Amino acid sequence: MGQALEKPCVEELKSGSNLERVLASGQFAVTGELGPPRSMNLELINRKIGYLKGFVDAANLTDNQTGIVRLSSIATSILCHQGGLEPVMQMTCRDRNRLAMQSDLLGANIHGVKNLLCLSGDHQSFGDHPGTKNVYDIDSMQLIRMVSEMRDKNQFQNGVEIKGGGPKMFIGAAASPFSSPVEMRPLRLAKKVLAGADFIQTQMIFDMEKFKIYMRRIVDMGLHEKVSVLAGVGPLKSAPMARFLHEKIPGIEVPSHLIERMENAVKDIDKEDKEARKTAGQAEGVKICIEQIQKAKEIEGVAGVHIMAIEWEAAIEGIVKGAGLLPRPVL
């Protein structure tokens, strides 16, 4: 650090991915999420690609999310790349040892995948094969370090040279600002930066005031100059969903005034008219999400947003448009 940087973080391109270029140009980045199906339904994948293409700079492909078997994030990333939607391949430490990870990284990069999100992964006990054995040969911090050394030092984890050069990945990491212990969360982010993270995607944030406090710490520590922080947001569908996220998902806090807004959105609609309630709830959820993005944009150190519309990819276009983030830059 030391000298003031003109543009946030990225001075020279490490991977050449679109996401990296958008962030390097100093523009507010937008990423989305595409959940691979629990099948080989190519038509569904193509439809989802259509929902995101042109509206986000890159889309995350989840890796057996919540421990449920799905089409592999690598295969889906390659399909996205071929379909003109830039992938952010997610990789968890739950299902692969360092051998599998490294060979998969080479494989993904050779097919044009240039962004990677490194995750510990949801514990298998939450998934559909709770009797499986987890791997956790290395953890997400060690994965970040390994990928950065593969890229920057052209070497495998064991120190042996990767002939012809390692995979050039733009390296992402997750952050959960409100998980306990809250005081050490900025330190954890600093550690991920030290390990080699280029960008951060946070857990879904609903309490932007509280997030501001976290970001102030990040800025005070100078971390925003070394890493691009994308604030995680997501559209609510209903008040029960809001309550579920708040109560059941560690690190997600939905303020009561937002839960109230979701309740009020449907309170005058007949309980039997399920369709109308659903539409009204979703419309309010999208509205809130747009407001959140606008608030996030004003927070110092926030370089973009990561929109997680879980199993609702069709909502992305309206959200990005509503937030005034279209058209996406073509670089």
Add this chain to the structure above:
Amino acid sequence: MIVAEQKDLPDLKRMLKGKKKVLAVGCGTCVSVCFAGGQTETSGLAAELSTAASVDGESLDVEVKTVQRQCVQEFIEPLSDDLKDYDAILSLGCGVGVQTLAQRYPDTRVFPGLDTQFMGQPVEPGVWEERCVGCGNCVLEYTGGLCPITRCPKQLFNGPCGGSEGGMCEVDLSMPCVWSNIWGNAENLDLTDTLMEIRPPQDWSTSRSGGLRRTVVRDDLHQPSAVSTKDTEAGGLVEETPKPESPEDAFLREIGII
């Protein structure tokens, strides 16, 4: 200590079906402390098994002997005297005890009476908790004496993950997040700088990945003759002298395998 619990009665009855005379061998060390296989538990189980058999109209004679340490051959030596009188041994030792008996008495069936669970510690009356999985490469130095391999369901070396909720672990909300506790005590132990360093990938070759582990802790006490020759060779205890590279190794080096 090693913590274990007794197998269910139906399971034990199935194992011992058709046997007339069984020697139940308890152990006076770890499993007696956790009330699974000491003198009292072994006698109790023996009586239960005999009663259950007679209820079923069968006869089963279970005699009880408790040794001080079933995992050490010297302690089970006295059993050899009248072992021929029994159809089988039911061991109430841990898995090590069962195997020590099976190895010493290869002509007698040895059945496990316990499910051996873990190396742990009593935390409150009647409750034991795991503390070590014997990874062979202890990292407690870096974590303020709390083992993340044993106590974090994701075995993180640079935790906590985002699943820590109010100091508890999302995988089981009754279980403290060990990484939350490690960080919680970091300042106190002057450990923050250490925790900010990235722990490199663990060398798991000392763990269970490589099959049977053997250790010579005390060279001065080691007498190779006390161990079978076969074991000695397999265990690599013979002193090694550096050898010139063999043609096979040269080939492997050439094709990039070593």
